[in-house]
Amino acid sequence: MAILKVIEVLANSDKSWEDAAKNAVAHASKSVKNIKSVYINEQSATVTDGKMDNYRVNAKITFEVN
Structure with a gap:
């Protein structure tokens, strides 16, 4: 069984979302x-x-915990 964790990251760009x-x-x-x-x-x-x-996103990133 995999254990997953979610973090929230704010990022921006001057090009696009x-x-x-x-x-x-x-x-x-x-x-x-x-x-x-x-x-x-x-x-x-x-x-x-x-x-x-300036384009900004609020992203939730999921990763597997070992």
């Missing part, structure tokens, strides 16, 4: 091993001069 999600997983994988999935809980963006300029 997809890139922000990739940043969340990349940063978490520096200290967490055996990542199995990522669930994007929330998305938001900041707007400057009528254009979105």
Whole structure:
């Protein structure tokens, strides 16, 4: 039987929400091993001069505990 744990990570990108999600997983994988999935809980963006300029995600990352 596998034991799974979920952590919540906030990440951002100036390109896209997809890139922000990739940043969340990349940063978490520096200290967490055996990542199995990522669930994007929330998305938001900041707007400057009528254009979105910073994409943010609230990601739940699931990993297996050994």
